[in-house]
Every structure is written in C-alpha cells, then in structure tokens.
Amino acid sequence: GQGAAAREYLKSRDLGDQAVRDFMIGYAPNAWDALLKWGGKKGYAAEALEAAGLVLRKSGASGDSGSSYDRFRNRVMFPICDEQGRVVGFSGRTLDDSDRSAKYVNTPDTALFHKSRILYALHRARQHILETREAIICEGQIDVIRCHLAGFRSAVAAQGTAFTEDHARLIRRYADGVVLVFDSDSAGMDATVRAAGVFLRAGLVVKASSVPAGEDPDSFIRKNGAEAFDAVLKSAVSPVAFHARMLARRENIRTESGLLRAARAVLELIANSPDSVQRARLLDEAAAELGVPKSALEDNLRALVSRRQTLQEPDWTNDGRTPGQTAGRETDIRPAEKDLCMHLVQAADFPAMVRLVTDHLPLSMIADRRCRLFIEAAREAARRKTDIQAALPSGEKADDSMSEFLAEILMSPPKAERRDGMLDRAVEEIILYLWRERLKAEKAELEKRLQAGGGTEEDEKKLCQLTHDIKALRSWEDGSLVIRMLMKP
Structure with missing residues (x-):
C-alpha cells in the first residue's frame, strides 16, 4: 500500500x-x-x-x-x-x-501554532516533569520519542527552531531545572550552550550532558539501553563546566589570548542568570575550570550583569499616560493589566495565584473593562477547575472586542512562573506596581491641592503617609502589609 x-x-x-x-x-x-x-x-x-x-x-x-x-x-x-x-x-x-x-x-x-511557544511532547511529559521538577531537553522529535519509550518521560524538544524565552517560561511552569542532551557534533555542542543561556535567564537550574561522538540520544539508547542513558543524565555538569571544557578542546587556554576569549565566553553565559546565588556558584566553577582566581572574574561579571539587568527590567509605564490615568479608547490597555491577564491564563492550574490577586487587588483598580472581565473569569475558572473560556459569560464571548482580546491573551506566551509552591513573584510585582500607580495619582492630586493653598493639616499628614506607602510598595514583604491596610473596609 x-x-x-x-x-x-x-x-x-x-x-x-x-x-x-x-x-x-x-x-x-x-x-x-x-x-x-x-x-x-x-x-x-x-x-x-x-x-x-x-x-x-x-x-x-x-x-x-x-x-x-x-x-x-x-x-x-x-x-x-x-x-x-x-x-x-x-x-x-x-x-x-x-x-x-x-x-x-x-x-x-x-x-494555533507558534513554533517558538510549542515544545514537542510536552502534553505527555508535563506530569512527569511536575513530579521530578526537571525536564530533559533534546534536539529532535525522534530523540524525544526514544526517551519516552525507554522510560525517560520528562523529555521534550523545540519544534524546528532554537530554544526561545517563551520555551523557557513554558518549562518553568512545571520544572525547577533542565538537563540538556543534544547531539554530540559541534553544532549540537554550540546549541547546548545557547540553550543553556536561555534557560538560565528564566531562573532555571541548568545541567548539560552529551552522548559519545557520532551519537544522538536516539541512537545511543538503541545501541546501549536505558541504563547507559541514565548514566549519561547523571553525569550532567553545570553549563559553565560544559562550556569551559568545550572551549578548552577548541582553544589553547594556556595562552593569554585563548584564556581571555574563554573567560569572556563563560562570563557571558553566567551573566544570563538573574539569581546572585546561582551566579556566585557558577563563578566558582568558572574559576576552577579556567584555573584563574575568582576575584579576577568578578569585576567583569558585575559589569555584564548590570548591563543585562538594565535591559531586562519590565517597563509598564511606557503606555503614553501619566500615573493613575486610565485608558481612553477600549483598544488602550495598560501593559501591566495585560501582563496580569497573561499570567492568569493558568488560573485553573494555580488557584493560589488567583487568590493572590483576589486578596490584594480590587477589580476597581483595573481600568480596562476586558481585563476586569478576564480576571473575574479567572477567579471562576480557578473555583470550577475549568478553563477561562468556559468561565467567561456567554454574552461576553459574542462581543467582538472581548473576543479579539481573549484570542490575543490565550495565544500569547505563557507568563506565570512558580517554583516549589511559592506564590508567583511576577504577579506580586504587577500588584505592587498597580498600587504604586494608584497612590502616586492620589499623591499628585494632593500636592496640587496643597500648592493651590486649599490643603489642610490632615492633607499634610496624608501626603507623608502616601510617600511612606509608595516606598513600602517596592517590596512584597512591606507592600503586602500596606495593601491589606488599604483594603480594610
């Protein structure tokens, strides 16, 4: 046939x-x-x-x-x-x-299909990834299939593209770490280092391993069996050790120029990590692998990290409005409100994240009508353990504006991130930001009244309190206390 x-x-x-x-x-x-x-x-x-x-x-x-x-x-x-x-x-x-x-x-x-947001076999692997808190990352579909058949059911792969920030955020919804096992050729090694940087930026613990020359996970498992591949996974090292050893095979790091090139490349990789503890540990490994004092690497790393953090800070203010100003047209949505909705797509999976919003953010503070409806639907979805669309009132689904908004949010890259049961830090940041904007608007109005000579002694006290509260809303530890006080009836 x-x-x-x-x-x-x-x-x-x-x-x-x-x-x-x-x-x-x-x-x-x-x-x-x-x-x-x-x-x-x-x-x-x-x-x-x-x-x-x-x-x-x-x-x-x-x-x-x-x-x-x-x-x-x-x-x-x-x-x-x-x-x-x-x-x-x-x-x-x-x-x-x-x-x-x-x-x-x-x-x-x-x-429906965006290759930068799809991981092959994630629907089969996600439960196993949740149980082990670690994903096996391969290059190809057949590598993933072979891993699953051999009992390594947390294996996934990118879909015909390099790994992206969206892929990393998707993995972090389920895992704390990844093990990269790519092809053993030069292209596979380079791809391993690039992917390691992407996963480090997402705050994941990254390890890397490789099969012998001329092999890929599929061929290796077929020839040597599951036990041998398990040993490959267990021999995985940090991305810094993997990269440094790869560079040592390609460069003569005994020369000054070779060592400088290798050090720069390794520091570029370490600088991807947003976590200072993780960076410190990786820096220790880099010093050991390259045979140089840790202090010799620290200054360059500090400069790299500073540049990265400046570039990566979220900018929710770049929407053309002054603090506290609400949207004019319905097409205008404050970026922070939109980001919040993107997080809440996962409402049914993470009800604690929804409770965080319910307990700390009144709907009246959400300027956009569609965002308010979406957040209400997220609360209902978490309660009923269903998806957002099922929880949305049928009348709203027929509304063209809401329908377009819903499609945009649902097709956007997953944003919510949680590790070890901790409440989502990204959602906390959005809540703090929205409260700061509200209090800044109150403060601006109060200052205007005082400057016009129409203020009272009570207004002066209120201004001091607002200044204190806005500062406290920079951290969740202090800001959540302020929010609870402000939400008291």
Whole structure:
C-alpha cells in the first residue's frame, strides 16, 4: 500500500506499534492533492486548510481548491500538540532522501501554532516533569520519542527552531531545572550552550550532558539501553563546566589570548542568570575550570550583569499616560493589566495565584473593562477547575472586542512562573506596581491641592503617609502589609 515506505522507515528507526500509537505517527501520501480531496469530502474548504498550514496556494492563484496543493507529500508525519494534547501542527520527514526539499517540513506559524511557544511532547511529559521538577531537553522529535519509550518521560524538544524565552517560561511552569542532551557534533555542542543561556535567564537550574561522538540520544539508547542513558543524565555538569571544557578542546587556554576569549565566553553565559546565588556558584566553577582566581572574574561579571539587568527590567509605564490615568479608547490597555491577564491564563492550574490577586487587588483598580472581565473569569475558572473560556459569560464571548482580546491573551506566551509552591513573584510585582500607580495619582492630586493653598493639616499628614506607602510598595514583604491596610473596609 501507499504507506509501505513510511512503515519501512519507522522499522529502520526501530519505532514500532507502541510509538506509532502513542505519538500518533502517520503518513502523507505522495500526491499533490490527497489532503485537499480528503478535506473536500469532510467539508473543509481549501481556505481553511491553508489557514491551518496544511496546503499552499499556487503563486498568483485565487482561493479555489484547484489553485492549491498539499504542503506535506510523501512524508512520515509527526503531529505536534499543545499542552492539552490538541493537535495544532505537524512535522513531516521526507521519505525520499534524493528529494531536494528540506528533510523536515513543519507547519508554518498559524493562529494555533507558534513554533517558538510549542515544545514537542510536552502534553505527555508535563506530569512527569511536575513530579521530578526537571525536564530533559533534546534536539529532535525522534530523540524525544526514544526517551519516552525507554522510560525517560520528562523529555521534550523545540519544534524546528532554537530554544526561545517563551520555551523557557513554558518549562518553568512545571520544572525547577533542565538537563540538556543534544547531539554530540559541534553544532549540537554550540546549541547546548545557547540553550543553556536561555534557560538560565528564566531562573532555571541548568545541567548539560552529551552522548559519545557520532551519537544522538536516539541512537545511543538503541545501541546501549536505558541504563547507559541514565548514566549519561547523571553525569550532567553545570553549563559553565560544559562550556569551559568545550572551549578548552577548541582553544589553547594556556595562552593569554585563548584564556581571555574563554573567560569572556563563560562570563557571558553566567551573566544570563538573574539569581546572585546561582551566579556566585557558577563563578566558582568558572574559576576552577579556567584555573584563574575568582576575584579576577568578578569585576567583569558585575559589569555584564548590570548591563543585562538594565535591559531586562519590565517597563509598564511606557503606555503614553501619566500615573493613575486610565485608558481612553477600549483598544488602550495598560501593559501591566495585560501582563496580569497573561499570567492568569493558568488560573485553573494555580488557584493560589488567583487568590493572590483576589486578596490584594480590587477589580476597581483595573481600568480596562476586558481585563476586569478576564480576571473575574479567572477567579471562576480557578473555583470550577475549568478553563477561562468556559468561565467567561456567554454574552461576553459574542462581543467582538472581548473576543479579539481573549484570542490575543490565550495565544500569547505563557507568563506565570512558580517554583516549589511559592506564590508567583511576577504577579506580586504587577500588584505592587498597580498600587504604586494608584497612590502616586492620589499623591499628585494632593500636592496640587496643597500648592493651590486649599490643603489642610490632615492633607499634610496624608501626603507623608502616601510617600511612606509608595516606598513600602517596592517590596512584597512591606507592600503586602500596606495593601491589606488599604483594603480594610
């Protein structure tokens, strides 16, 4: 039959019925219109299949099915799922190695599929990652499938792209750390270091390991078994040790110029970490690996970290309004309010995060109507353990403005981050910011009244109290006490 070549390929990769079943591996026939014909029978127009990234339109052609053709042809098909296990895209591996087209073809970015926000097999791995608090990060889909078949069920991979900040935030929703196991060639080693920087920036504990030269996780497990791969994982080292040893193989770090280049590269990696304790530990390792005193590295690292932190500080004030000013048009949303909604997408998974908002942020402080509705829906979603859409009143779903806002928020990169049961620090920062803005607006109004000569002694005292409270709202420890006092009836 038509699928014989696909079955033969899977057999050659030692992917049997269980892998095909578990990962829903399929086949795209060697035809230009197989999917178009199937879609027509099922009532799917060519335009809908094009929007889903499954078909392409001929250059300059109109929208009828005769002007379109299948994107995936003569390929083994790997469905790509979102976190809930819903298929949102595909990756197709060619069965004709003489074909000039790419070995792998992926679904392009669509309304549902954004490769920078999707991790292959996360829907199968997330529970195991939550249990172990650590994710195994591979390069390819077959590496991930092999890991799962061998019992390493916390393995995931990026989808045809380098790892991004969105990927790292996605992982941090479930894990405290990652182990990177990429291909053992030079490109794989370089990719390991780049990915390590991304995951360090997200505040994760990062370890890196590698299989012997000429191998990848799939081939290594097939040849040596699960026990040997477990030993590879257990031998993982810090990203600094991994990078320094990689550089030592490529550079002569006994020379001054080689040592300086290696030190700069390692410090660039360490500077990605936002955590001073983690940076200090990595700096100790760098000094040991490079054979230089720690003090010789500290000044350069301090300068690098300072630059990184300046660049990464969130700017919620850049919305063209003065403190406390509410949005004018409905399209205007304060960035902090929008960020809060992005965090609350995970309401059902993290009810404590919702309680944090409920207990410390009155809805009256949210200027945008859609954000208020979204936060109310998040509270209901947490209570009912359902998703936001199900918790939103049906009348609001029909509203075009709310519908567009909901789509934008739900398709945005996941933002909420929690570790070891601690309440989300990012949400705390937003709450503190919104309270500071409110009190700054009160203070500005009070100062205006006092300058005009219409103030009282009570206003003077109030001004002092506002100044004190605004300062206290810089930290959660002090700010939460202020908030509780302000929210007292």
